[in-house]
Amino acid sequence: MNIGAFSISLNVKDLQKSKNFYETLGFQVFAGDESQNWLIMKSENSTIGLFQGMFEQNIMTFNPGWDQNCNKLDNFRDIRELQSDLKNQGIEFSKTVEEGSSGPGSFVINDPDGNTILFDQHV
Secondary structure (H helix, E strand, O other): OOEEEEEEEEEEEHHHHHHHHHHHHHEEEEEHHHOOEEEEEEEEEEEEEEEEOOOOEEEEEEEOOOOOOOOOOOOOOOOHHHHHHHHHOOOOOEOOOOOOOOOOOEEEEOOOOOOOEEEEEEO
């Protein structure tokens, strides 16, 4: 099952300190807006989102329809198909995308340890 490009979204206390730390590890700012307290940083194919004051815990994110550089893919499994497949396998959802809709959408599940996993389709 192809579930899209992976990144981790980190809840950070100090955006500038976190940015400096990850730059030391070789990450560079790829996208974001410091004035809105968020940055996306990349190191080769690794992507980390830094978010200050936007959510309480770290979130694993999969983006159906995108490659690791946020380029739209011609062929991908729509978020609604992924949601249906996971529902059929007995996965419980914290948030669902509207069935029968099209285009961008997202849903949220939690792993057995309570870790949040966001599936977020932008196309």
